[in-house]
Amino acid sequence: MKLDEAKEKFIQAWGTLGTSWGVSRTMAQVHALLLISPDALSAEDIMEQLSISRGNANLNIRALIDWGLVQKELKQGERREFFSAEKDIWKVFRQVAKERRKRELEPMMQVLETLREVEGDRRDRNTKAFTESIDGIYKFAGKADRTLETLIKADEHWFLGSVMKIIK
Amino acid sequence: MKLDEAKEKFIQAWGTLGTSWGVSRTMAQVHALLLISPDALSAEDIMEQLSISRGNANLNIRALIDWGLVQKELKQGERREFFSAEKDIWKVFRQVAKERRKRELEPMMQVLETLREVEGDRRDRNTKAFTESIDGIYKFAGKADRTLETLIKADEHWFLGSVMKIIK
DNA sequence: ATAAACTTTCAAAATATTTTGAAAGTTCGA
DNA sequence: TCGAACTTTCAAAATATTTTGAAAGTTTAT
Incomplete structure (x- = not known):
């Protein structure tokens, strides 16, 4: 299996697992995406990779931060925020x-x-x-x-x- | 607090707990009702006490049976089915x-x-x-x-x- | 102080889930 | 075999949740 296909499958599976535990599918998918990403991602990255709107991305990133599962990261000379998930x-x-x-x-x-x-x-x-x-x-x-x-x-x-x- | 008020509160709380764990509110409420009932209840009883339709009651009772949380009970000389939940x-x-x-x-x-x-x-x-x-x-x-x-x-x-x- | 670059908000729209109720199906006593 | 008493099914309606996107808000460099 190719990496992209595997990523996609994982994101889907994590989303499904989330919904059966009362977590919204998109929130779980954002979490999945960050779990397998080597680097912190911007809101834009997340919107693109999951094909979701800015508002939706923002909402779910905030929720993940509230849950203590995702952290904001600032990068040298970058104005926008990046986000990373705890991997352990x-x-x-x-x-x-x-x-x-x-x-x-x-x-x-x-x-x-x-x-x-x-x-x-x-x-x-x-x-x-x-x-x-x-x-x-x-x-x-x-x-x-x-x-x-x-x-x-x-x-x-x-x-x-x-x-x-x-x-x- | 009166018993009826307390029952009502418990049913609501159990329903809410259910939804945050991915269980539909009504299914959790039917479960709650059976948990606090001294006797097995008929579909009719459940419909009445929770103000839900026959179809809805049937669906959720079946789901609870599938989950292994509720059992069908037959009563002497009664044609209809009664249901009881594991209390432990x-x-x-x-x-x-x-x-x-x-x-x-x-x-x-x-x-x-x-x-x-x-x-x-x-x-x-x-x-x-x-x-x-x-x-x-x-x-x-x-x-x-x-x-x-x-x-x-x-x-x-x-x-x-x-x-x-x-x-x- | 301004404006570019970003984030947040939120009402409306889209989608998903739940509920209803009547028709169809089943069971069983007479 | 019939029909009364019940259970099951399921398409349509109601409700709840999620998503969108544009406007409003914020931050920062100059």
Whole structure:
């Protein structure tokens, strides 16, 4: 397979993976493009290579920066901005874990906390089932939260070495 | 907070969590409803409680069954089908892990395998960057795949006991 | 202070996803 | 075999998300 064809395939596959994890296809494609690029790219480069508009490119680059996956780079004597992605996939994974914890897990835990205080008779089937479910989810979320915290702080060697060995 | 209000809030929150993980809002809401219900529900019950059409209810119930999160239940002398969700959240988590591994991780690994055989000069910056990225992702995916396999097979006590202790 | 070179914004348009509901299909008791 | 009670299908409609591109905003060299 030729390099250009392979690049194209990777960008498509990463885009598809993104959508099944709730990330917009184009955002994942911009990320893919930067992941396989040896140099930082300008907005123009990205627009060209993915055939997307300036506004779209800008939006998705900003989102990737917000997610902590892409960095702005300034070049000597160049006025425009260039962008590069973290290439170490373990770091990428941890960064995504960190953001999802903040954006999704913690708000959900807040909601669960308030839901645990539902008023009602323990003998009522509905109240009982609700309380038990929420309790179970709340406890699980707590464990997930603590696991993620550790994961985020862990370095690759530690995690994939020590933990994988135990898991294996 | 009253039970009905709490139910409503949970259904909304679960729906929102679903969408940020690439699951359609309604599918997550049907799941939420079944999670907190003490008894199996009929399609009619679900339509009513979530104010959705018959077609929509059917579609999402089937999807949940496909994901292995919901089971059909037959009741004595009742012609229609009833549905219930697995309540043990750890089992739910493992089932989702299992499905996502099959649906998303394994197809991606197939693609990555073909992409590793890209032809090109190792001295070319572009080829080199591409190969290195793909290699890194491929190796990471392999580790993730093996971790998931173990996780899926693990029972709660083993995982949350042994591994969590080490992670903690 | 100006203007060229860039980035950001956002309303409208395009596209994708979800939902509906009625018709078709199925199952089962009488 | 019939028909009542249910489930499934799917094309059209509704809704939600994404994309565009031009105008507005910003930065920087002179």
